[in-house]
Amino acid sequence: MKRKVGLALATLLVFTMSLFAGSTKVSADDNSLQKVKEAGVLKVATSPDYPPFESEATIKGKKQDVGLDIDVAKQIADDLGVKLEIKNMDFGSVLAAIQTGKADIAIAALSPTAERRQSVDFSNIYYTGGQTFLINKKDVAKYKTAKSLHGKKIGAQTGSLQNTLAQKYFEDSAVSSMDKNPDLIFALQNQKIDAVGLEKPVAQAYVAHNKNLAMIDAGYEDDADESGKAIAAPKGSSSLIMAINQSIDKITKNKLTDQYLKAAGEHLDEGAEDNSMLKYWKDFYNGFLNTSLIALLAVIFGIMLGILLVLMKLSAWKLLSWPATAYIEIVRGTPMMVQVLLVYFGLGAVFNLSALVAGTIAVALNSAAYVAEIIRGGINSLDKGQTEAAKSIGLSKVDTMRFVILPQAFKNIWPSLGNEFISVLKESSIVSIIGVTDLIYQLNVVRANTYRAVAPIVVVMVIYFLMTFTLTRVLNYFERKMNNA
CATH class of the missing domain: 1.10.3720.10 (MetI-like)
Structure with a gap:
């Protein structure tokens, strides 16, 4: 996923917060779902810089959060009968937001890794897109498969699942890390690196909006439990997680994620029609x-x-x-x-x-x-x-x-x-x-x-x-x- 550094940051913040408000204890009687319904609002932490999962678009003159994750959050809020409140922040802060009560859940293309499960509870997987490499289109003949990248320079987002996978499967390659995907793409186009590890939907979006890029399958032995996307909630939020899973079951059964990705793509296409700074x-x-x-x-x-x-x-x-x-x-x-x-x-x-x-x-x-x-x-x-x-x-x-x-x-x-x-x-x-x-x-x-x-x-x-x-x-x-x- 994006940044595993969020786990360490969240742990530090929870410890520090205890200096102000004392240690937070999980009640034996879980009331996480009841609290959301009584408040009438589902507060969701996300990071709107990761299309097509989450981004911002101007719709009818008003700035709105859009993307696959946002539509999933809307479905959950509708099923719970509450309003949806999106709290935008840096990705490294989303887990800390739910642990400190700033948000009820975090939905930011999160992969439920074993490290993160130690700090938060996760829902069932709501989407699995697979892993790819983004390359320059002129290098398609040179890098026909991911095996061709062995010994080359590979880029991945700092602390991301893609970074971990690249270091695991490409030990003979130089893996470079950067905080933002646009920086990695710029480095790729300037031939500072040979490929960028990305999730398939993200890579597809880049290819659709940049004729000089292409993608190849990463060929990883994919673990759906690790690379799939899930929703995070505070530890002990079993009732809220159960309700979220019911919504995920509905989304999966009706194949709504395909619709959500299509809608996200349309928003991205609208933005691409005129991407001037003006x-x-x-x-x-x-x-x-x-x-x-x-x-x-x-x-x-x-x-x-x-x-x-x-x-x-x-x-x-x-x-x-x-x-x-x-x-x-x-x-x-x-x-x-x-x-x-x-x-x-x-x-x-x-x-x-x-x-x-x-x-x-x-x-x-x-x-x-x-x-x-x-x-x-x-x-x-x-x-x-x-x-x-x-x-x-x-x-x-x-x-x-x-x-x-x-x-x-x-x-x-x-x-x-x-x-x-x-x-x-x-x-x-x-x-x-x-x-x-x-x-x-x-x-x-x-x-x-x-x-x-x-x-x-x-x-x-x-x-x-x-x-x-x-x-x-x-x-x-x-x-x-x-x-x-």
């Missing part, structure tokens, strides 16, 4: 708005919290200085991605935060630690005579800090703060992993929908450059004003 200007515009909003709020609250942290750290009271020092060291010593996931799945599980709110809080908390150190450096750079002069005219410690120290410190550290603002603008892109529709999220969706690897990247790169260039000019203007004051 068609997706609304997607990029919405991504720009969300990125700007997150960066602005993160900077404002980051400065406020940063000032508080530095005052605490400089305090003579260890009860204040120690927590501030610990906070700064922990935040600066851990990746922002981990912090975003912790806020969304940990803190967010307690307060039910939306992805946008959780992402903004995480970026602000991260920025505050760096701002605090920048301000501390500015304060320490001032001559001690400033403090002594303030005391001599009768100013209290608070007034000295407020009217003498901080204004001068901010003037000295403005260039460093400006760099931090620009870093926040760029690094906030990490919030896309929890489903915030920022520029990077829209980039991945557009790449998946258009089967174009480079053009969407160029568009987003230009947007980021214009944003940072404009911000730099604004910061330089205020720096000149302060220097002339």
Whole structure:
């Protein structure tokens, strides 16, 4: 499947969440199905960058999730008599979403591997498509069968089932891994690799929309229980799994997956008719708005919290200085991605935060630690005579800090703060992993929908450059004003 790293990530998040809310225990009396029906909503976690299983399409002017998996989810919700709520996020987060209560089930072309079964429960298999290799069409005569790929360069998505199978059956080949399939296809077209391992429906979609590609059967000894697609639910959700299996039986009996794949193909064909970047200007515009909003709020609250942290750290009271020092060291010593996931799945599980709110809080908390150190450096750079002069005219410690120290410190550290603002603008892109529709999220969706690897990247790169260039000019203007004051 896509990324087995989701298992490790989910395990880490569940452990971390226990620090906030205590250990989660499964009740002896399973009420998973009852909870869904009482809520009247089936919350489904998915990753809409994997057509034809799940992707986004504009239907009647409105953005909607489409694909085989989405239609399966709709059928399950209909059978349960509840509404369907799709929660889009990075694939590595879908299992964590169901384990932390953000979603009831995960349906994202998941393969029920033995490793994943240790963390979640799976439904029956609802689809098995088989494994293939995507090659350049000009190499069809060269690579007639998968056996011809022995000793060649094979690409596969990081942590995917295809990656595992390639390493198992092609030990004499160099297996390269990348996070996104469009990157692998681009590498294939540029002859960096000789073939890409993909599931059959995904490979068929690429071939249908790119005349320069072809596919050959992988020839693996396929294990349906491992390579088939199933729906994940939290451990102990036997009643919900049973209800889902009833819907899967109906889907299998009526051969609905064929209809679902046909409908998904039609959506992809509609998108392929005009895959110019202008068609997706609304997607990029919405991504720009969300990125700007997150960066602005993160900077404002980051400065406020940063000032508080530095005052605490400089305090003579260890009860204040120690927590501030610990906070700064922990935040600066851990990746922002981990912090975003912790806020969304940990803190967010307690307060039910939306992805946008959780992402903004995480970026602000991260920025505050760096701002605090920048301000501390500015304060320490001032001559001690400033403090002594303030005391001599009768100013209290608070007034000295407020009217003498901080204004001068901010003037000295403005260039460093400006760099931090620009870093926040760029690094906030990490919030896309929890489903915030920022520029990077829209980039991945557009790449998946258009089967174009480079053009969407160029568009987003230009947007980021214009944003940072404009911000730099604004910061330089205020720096000149302060220097002339």
